[in-house]
Amino acid sequence: MDVYIENLKKQFNKRILFELRDMEFKSGRINVLMGRNGIGKSTLFNIIAGLDEDYEGSIAYDGEALSKEKMQDITLVSQKPYILNRSVYENLAYPLRLRKYSKREIEEKVEFYIEKLQLKELRDQNGRSLSGGEMQRVSLGRALIFSPKLLLLDEYTASIDERSLGFMEEIVLEYKETGANIIMITHSKEQAERLGDSLVYMKEGL
Numbered sequence: 013m014d015v016y017i018e019n020l021k022k023q024f025n026k027r028i029l030f031e032l033r034d035m036e037f038k039s040g041r042i043n044v045l046m047g048r049n050g051i052g053k054s055t056l057f058n059i060i061a062g063l064d065e066d067y068e069g070s071i072a073y074d075g076e077a078l079s080k081e082k083m084q085d086i087t088l089v090s091q092k093p094y095i096l097n098r099s100v101y102e103n104l105a106y107p108l109r110l111r112k113y114s115k116r117e118i119e120e121k122v123e124f125y126i127e128k129l130q131l132k133e134l135r136d137q138n139g140r141s142l143s144g145g146e147m148q149r150v151s152l153g154r155a156l157i158f159s160p161k162l163l164l165l166d167e168y169t170a171s172i173d174e175r176s177l178g179f180m181e182e183i184v185l186e187y188k189e190t191g192a193n194i195i196m197i198t199h200s201k202e203q204a205e206r207l208g209d210s211l212v213y214m215k216e217g218l
């Protein structure tokens with residue numbers, strides 16, 4: 013799902029956080045978004061994901077306005093993972109239950125991501141009792157499991173140790189092959205170079 017932003021202005025109370033003339037994120041790519049702390053990257057993600065409607069300007073999704081149907085194909089892996097008060101298994105199954113996948117499909121897909129994200133030992137543990145890095149792994153699985161067409165990753169490996177970084181990056185590279193639009197916020201130049209197909213900097217006065 014292509015995203016095209018035009019004249020997007022965001023303010024909190026009277027303070028203008030950013031004004032973006034235009035910005036384009038194309039499908040089938042990993043689009044990296046960088047910029048200093050507090051510039052408004054996470055705020056921009058909330059707006060793109062349709063979670064914050066308090067802005068001026070326009071965002072087109074495949075050339076159209078956001079709709080309920082389109083929102084079903086968008087997901088945000090937020091900087092502070094939001095984990096449900098249920099088992100790891102149920103956290104992964106949740107988006108599929110919402111979308112009325114069959115029992116068999118749910119089992120298959122959840123098992124697939126439990127394996128891929130090395131969550132076997134944690135499958136029955138409550139998601140809220142996980143470490144930060146474990147939560148980020150669950151969060152990524154829960155996002156990919158329903159095959160979104162627009163995937164917003166907000167510093168999705170910030171708490172990930174070196175041992176797990178490789179597979180966390182590999183999974184996203186593989187996912188790109190589905191043709192989805194992946195937009196990724198990172199502070200790591202190395203990660204941007206390893207994964208990015210395009211790079212956008214957010215800066216003052218843009």
Ligand SMILES: Nc1ncnc2c1ncn2[C@@H]1O[C@H](COP(=O)(O)OP(=O)(O)O)[C@@H](O)[C@H]1O
Nearest residue numbers: 024025029047048049050051052053054055056
């Ligand atoms: N709900 C809010 N009310 C007021 N200010 C906010 C709110 N949310 C974020 N901000 C401010 O907006 C700025 C940008 O935040 P954020 O989008 O999280 O930046 P980044 O992700 O680039 O580090 C920060 O100065 C932050 O304090």
Ligand SMILES: [Mg+2]
Nearest residue numbers: 053054055091
């Ligand atoms: Mg942020």
